[in-house]
Amino acid sequence: MTLALEIQQLRKTYKNKQGREQVALKGIDLTVEQGDFFALLGPNGAGKSTTIGILCSLVNKTSGQVKVFGVDIDKDFAKAKSYLGVVPQEFNFSQFEKVFDIVMTQAGYYGIPPQLARERTEKYLRRLGLWEQRTKQARMLSGGMKRRMMIARALVHEPKLLVLDEPTAGVDIELRRSMWDYLAELNRQGITIILTTHYLEEAEQLCRRVAIIDHGEIIRNSTTRSLVAQLDKETLILELVHPLKQSPTLEACTVELTDEHTLQISVSRDHTMNKLFQQLTEQGLEVKSIKQKSNRLEELFISLVQQNLVKEEKVT
Amino acid sequence: MKNNVNLIALQTLVTKEIRRFMRIWVQTLIPPAITMILYFVIFGHLVGRRIGIMGGVDYMQYIVPGLIMMSVITNAYSNVVSSFYSGKFQHNIEELLVAPISSWVIITGYVLGGVTRGLLVGAIVTILSLFFTQLHIEHFGITFMILLLTSILFSLGGFINAVYANSFDDISIVPTFVLTPLTYLGGVFYSMDLLPSIWQKISLLNPIVYMINGFRYGILGVSDVRPEIALLVVFLFAMGLLGWAWYLLSKGIGLRS
Incomplete structure (x- = not known):
């Protein structure tokens, strides 16, 4: 079976203003199977968002190979991108546009004809409880609604792989639970999901596999169950x-x-x-x-990250 | 299939761009109309009566093509620079960057948005000018080509400016320090014959001279430069900026980290 995501030796080096190089990813390997629900965990600055940025072409990789459903992003990035839906961490829509227009426009960017785009926009706005808000400017929405709108926007072209960067940050508990239910439903429908999160409970509840990334390296990649079983x-x-x-x-x-x-x-x-x-x-x-x-999971996460920190200090 | 995706994406982007400037029409369409009415009244009517004939035609008639061109230049440029930069500022440019579309779709979409606003404002200014003078187009082909190429050129200029810009100040530097002086020195209000010969030669380095004179030739049949040279210069500048914009976008300069 084709893998949903295959990352090999992915490196990213940023140059700061003084021209000094900063390594964000130290050649990571990662695979995600089709239909999986995968969590990418890591402290701030670990390399989670850089990895996702490279996947969806917002960050240029330094070296390495990335394949989305078998399509190498260096060979046919457009095709690889058509499989992907992305929900970023920060709000990235025009605050002055109407909710309906934002989702509809995104469908157009993916080449979906207007009639079908309208139907899909209605379908996802209704499913995410935003249909009544469709004529409002995006800036008028609450934080939770804005986040749901970004999920609707990421789904409108019906991607095979949905990537969510901190999807429930700043969302209240009730809404977070309903978003979890929806993500689980999408996964049951066959969409492969990768999420990064700070809420480790989220990973434990939703994801079958977990990779922990720290200082630009994958320090653990296993099933959530076997990871939790390590806890003594x-x-x-x-x-x-x-x-x-x-x-x-x-x-x-x-x-x-x-x-x-x-x-x-x-x-x-x-x-x-x-x-x-x-x-x-x-x-x-x-x-x-x-x-x-x-x-x-939080305890295990902290202990793994601390072990990695000790290892880093020894190396340097 | 891929072309179909690109075509739908292009239509979507152009529609969005037009919707943007139409939504804020009080800021985008009314100010140039007011500014140009003031130019017509003060320079054309009040001062122009004392000047009389310039380049063989009535002064009011003489300045109208330059003023139309000035409003096309300013509006094409500012539409793209403000739309693209605010897309960067609010990060909604990422909606385009994650989509499976070619760089040329993004450039063409923004440029067509700028061209549409430039031509729309140009049409408004032309209609207003008819209240002050009579116009008939001498050479329709050249008029249209110069107008189109100029609005493409300055839309591309706005695009490049926005790619490099890191703050709202950066998008006003070029219009203030480059565009405005070059436009005023581009022969909107005077014929180059009035200048000392050294300044006539220096003026030929100003690309806007070719646009305004080419356009003036198209409408009035009067020009300080040969119209085919004007067309060639504008075309070459537009191609140069197109190459630059495509290079920036395909490399992700100013857009991807």
């Missing part, structure tokens, strides 16, 4: 009924008393909850509520 610890936050003056000692756990009513406990995966609660009961601690400190 879970951090729980316990709210206590009675105040504590001193942190208790619990077997196979790291315990921190964050305030007199709150305990933060790191538990290893082979330590069952029953054992933990047995110990708490033995020490006379009554627990009012319990919650997970953060999502599991």
Whole structure:
């Protein structure tokens, strides 16, 4: 089966104003299978947006090869671009144009005849809940609506590969959930999706595969499930009924008393909850509520990025 | 298939460009009309009565072709420079860059937008001039060719300026320091015969001299330069700028990092 995306030895070097070179991508290799839901994670400045920029021709690569559905961007960029739909991180539409016109115009740029473009524009604006806003100037929309409009604009030519750069940044929780549902629906319909995100929960919920990029290198590329399975610890936050003056000692756990009513406990995966609660009961601690400190992927992400940082420091 | 995509994309871009300047018609179509009425009244009517004949025709008639050309130049240029630069500023130029279309579609689309506005304003100014003087076109072919090539040339100029521009100040530098002086020194208001011979020779280095005189020849049959030379100069300048614009866009200079 043809791969949706095949990146080989992709390098990008920027020159700053002083003429000094800054390496943004150090020759990355990445493949995304057709129908996949793929997350590209990484801290700010890791190279995520540069990679996406090269894919959609907003950034010129220094070297390497990129193929979209088997089409090399150096040989037939127009064809490769026709397979791609892009939702960028920043708003990139004319603020003074009407919502309908923005989506309709984008369809025209992809060579879709006017009648079909009108039908598709209506279809996607309705699906994304923007049909009532169609005659408004884009600047009049809320942040969430602007983001949804960019998704409608990216879908109007019905791409095979949808690339979203931080799609839910600045979107409220309810809307984020509905966008997740929609992206999952698109993926079920057969569209390959690549997203970059800061919300690691988003990657864990939606994506089958995750690549972590840091300092212009892919430091991990595996299924989300196997990545999460590597976690050997879970951090729980316990709210206590009675105040504590001193942190208790619990077997196979790291315990921190964050305030007199709150305990933060790191538990290893082979330590069952029953054992933990047995110990708490033995020490006379009554627990009012319990919650997970953060999502599991986030912990792994931080640890991987920190390991990479230590490695970088050793090299330099 | 590919040509069909490019053709639809071109129609879309031209429609968008025309919609843009029509939406803000108070800023794009009315000001040149007001400016030109002032020129007709002050220079043509009040001052012109005292000047009498210039280049063998009434002074009012003499300045009308230059003023029409001046408004075509200014509007073709400013349409492309402001539209393309605001596309860069708001990043909506990316809508075009991610699309599967050739560089020539982008250049042609913006140029046709600039040409349309230039010609539309030119037509408005021509209609207004009929309230002040009588015009009949002596050589229709040359008039049309010069008008078309000049508006293409300055649309390309606006495009190149916008590609290099990094701020709104950068898009006013060329019109203020290059375009306006060259237009005023291009013989809109005077015949080159009035200049000392050294300045007549220096004036021949100004491309706008050829546009205004070529156009004046087309309308009045009066010119300081030979019309075929005027056409050739304008054509060569337009081709030069076309090559420059295509090079910038295909290399992504000022657009892609």
